[in-house]
Amino acid sequence: MNMIQAINSAMAVMMERDPDVIVMGEDVGYFGGVFRATAGLQAKFGKTRVFDTPITECGIIGVAVGMGAYGLRPVPEIQFADYIYPALDQLVSEAARLRYRSAGDFTAPITVRSPFGGGIFGGQTHSQSPEGIFTHVSGLKTVIPSTPYDAKGLLIAAIEDNDPVLFFEPKRIYNGPFDGHWDRPSKNWSGHPGGEVPGGYYRIELGKAQIVRPGEALTVLAYGTMVHVVQATCEEHGIDAEIVDLRTLLPLDIDTIEASVKKTGRCLIVHEATRTGGFGAELSALVQERCFYQLEAPIERVTGFDTPYPHSLEWAYFPGPVRLKMALDKLLKD
Structure with a gap:
């Protein structure tokens, strides 16, 4: 699998195992996401578990926090990490603090997926790397995979976690590494898979380098x-x-x-x-x-x-x- 396929597989595995797992975001349903990471999930699991949202990142994360407090495990997608800033208040003031503020009565088991970094000539609004902002916030976890195998195992662990997780996906290697030319885009990029990935369930513990x-x-x-x-x-x-x-x-x-x-x-x-x-x-x-x-x-x-x-x-x-x-x-x- 390449990284996109591995991420798709992780969500499919978790949706099969847990009916409380919900996938939501802009164009994640019928269209399958701008990078096709959610392709086929709506057809398999239905429109009540995989659905499109309005273009409102604050609303997407706010709804996800409410879902998590209610007992669901939402996996919202922010289409590009650059678009996550309107949702900052919901992530910092609500999701990150819910467990502490409620003395453990409520949690926010949400996993926010988002492509980040450069590699597609997306310019200033599609290429940022904002991970440092979120590592400053107590109560949030920040995960960044580098291989398809790790992407699937870490995403499964993130979805199972009872606290909010920012899952940043490096889009430059979504379809496999460039063929050796790391200082410029290669004209001969093969888009080959990044490695063997099991089709079923496995997890990689968060917090382990x-x-x-x-x-x-x-x-x-x-x-x-x-x-x-x-x-x-x-x-x-x-x-x-x-x-x-x-x-x-x-x-x-x-x-x-x-x-x-x-x-x-x-x-x-x-x-x-x-x-x-x-x-x-x-x-x-x-x-x-x-x-x-x-x-x-x-x-x-x-x-x-x-x-x-x-x-x-x-x-x-x-x-x-x-x-x-x-x-x-x-x-x-x-």
Whole structure:
């Protein structure tokens, strides 16, 4: 399966297992979603369980919070992560606080799916990476998969979770990785599947990172598309990096991160979102606090630039092989 198919499979599996699982959002019904992630679900489960909503993100999430409090498990889709801002009040003031505010009498078991990041030349309103905003909010969980296998297992775990989860899907790898050209769009992109994915039920526990490439020279912390970019760069240049795919930003698997950095003594953090206030800053602080005496060089970050998202210069904005190699060389020379 590619990532879209894996996400579709996760929702189908959960809807078969649990009649309380509801899928909702703009164009998710008959049309199957703008990226076809919900294709076929309405035909299989009916219009009362998979249905279109008005174009009102605040309304979509507000209704989902009410459904969750009532006992359902809604999976609302926000068509692009850039559109999630009108729903911010419902997510922050209602969903994130409901369990605490009601002393545990009510919960908000909602999973908000949304494509995020660049890769389709969507410009400033279809390409943003807002994950750092939500990791700041107590009561929300933030999940970002990097493979189809992880996408399905993590989405199932998110739907089963009794607290609200932001499930950001890197659209740049929806249909499979680009064929090696991570610094520009490839004319020969095959759209090949990302890997084997079981057809039935399985789950991946939230809050567990994965070491996708063991190494000794340094630790690289990444998530989503950037995991593949880092892997390609390190393999191309023969760099013995240990790559940690965070998978879940909140809750964060700080134990795996700490063990890796203490082993290698060097740390590079990579994400597509803008640098200032990005999640990499929090990672840097945590690593410094826990691994200060084992660090052999200052922590480095490679991120998006602190600019409005560029349309025509999208591939220059991405952290790519050139900037990554410069940061890797600097870390290894210190």
